[in-house]
Amino acid sequence: MRTEDVTKAKSGAAAAAQGGAETLAEVAYRRLRDDIVQNVFSPGQPLRLELLKQRYGLSFSPLREALNRLQTERLVVTAALRGFSVAPVSVEEMWDATETRILIECEALRRSIQHGDDDWEATVVSTFHALDLQVRRMEQRAGDGGDDDISALESRHKDFHRALIASCRSRRLIALADQLYTETQRYRLPALSGKNPATSRNIPREHREIMDASLARRADEAAGLLAAHYRKTSELIEASMSRSGAAVA
Amino acid sequence: MRTEDVTKAKSGAAAAAQGGAETLAEVAYRRLRDDIVQNVFSPGQPLRLELLKQRYGLSFSPLREALNRLQTERLVVTAALRGFSVAPVSVEEMWDATETRILIECEALRRSIQHGDDDWEATVVSTFHALDLQVRRMEQRAGDGGDDDISALESRHKDFHRALIASCRSRRLIALADQLYTETQRYRLPALSGKNPATSRNIPREHREIMDASLARRADEAAGLLAAHYRKTSELIEASMSRSGAAVA
């Protein structure tokens, strides 16, 4: 049975990958989250437990646990006794997520600039370099399309932004930034793979300016650049959404 | 058996109170949350499933669901395969929650002041009045002690602060404010019932000043007063915590 395969895979691969333990609920959480963010499931689509059970080879309990967690992260919604479904998307929700993210990350960045030490600077520089390298690598090769490339780019991008705020000394701000990153990623990915809007925008330069201002401890300037960076992205996404007429429940 | 009682209570009272449905998981969530916030369970205490099953007359599944939800709200913590326990308390965590709350609520208040209409003003005035009334009622009677009085006060207090930010037009900010309210309530309640620090502080006056500044659309002043209000409370809590030497894991 498929169940046994998955169970073995868990005891094997996961336990080997991480030192300790990995519950099936966490596996379910990660796979579901990735599938939702990458639009494998359409927004608004009902997530029937029976279907998920077959798709992931897991049983009800870990799936319910994962769905509940995803609900608090606004990736799935649930009506009282009517099961779960993928959270719908809308321009309003995207802007709410964006502006909240700006509020959180700008404050976190200011504190990070205030408290950051040498290690912080080193990590910022290093993650920026890794991101820049990935961008160049993708530019040199074909325009885009490689799913692996895009996911690698997303990973570097996330690392860089996380490094910027890492020294803010607030667990909550970091956790909120992570969560809002995932939420906005859901809007960012489709607009990114749909068409590469390299026109009229130099993203590596924006990142470099944010980094420079941060390392020079110019907090106001860094926060302003970061906010502008996010707003510009959201404006492009909004244009892309209204163009393709998305948000069909 | 106790199980039957609870089941009946759910089908009866809850279904009557709310129009529609109420899952057992939600019952478990609310009861667990209240018990944790009111320090029925000590911080750090392990929450063994078997114990909770007996205490609430519920089975594993709804309890797990509730515990998972509470984990994302930082009221319980869980180590990989070692079950759940009540989240520990510390002065640092309290200040992190407080400052995050100030960041969220001040921004929400500014937007609420900007967008608020007549209905908003009416709700603010009305909830303030209800809060004020409850305070006077408690002052007239015995000093404190009535658990019902304290919970009624908390309810009015929550309603007032929620009314202030209700017109901010951001689901996320409101949800975050609610969550941070619950987190800080955990610290506020013990310090409140321990000793009434009516000295050197006029809480109704602080509330009135916040309301006046908000209704007069003086956003900067209102936000400043709100932040000062929360910081003063947290300072008193910190004093109370270090006095009683809390935070025993």
Added chain:
DNA sequence: AGGCCTATTGATTTCGAAAATCCGGCATGT
């Protein structure tokens, strides 16, 4: 005697089935 390995214990996690619930369609009556 000290350290390591092993068996037992206690707990969590997971599973599959049973119970309760909800939605859609159909018959019935006005």
Added chain:
DNA sequence: ACATGCCGGATTTTCGAAATCAATAGGCCT
């Protein structure tokens, strides 16, 4: 013809047991 009430199918929610895993105490070897 329209509204109302009822029944069957499908889905969620809940349950209790089985499997799994970490911790501990005891025995054995060095």
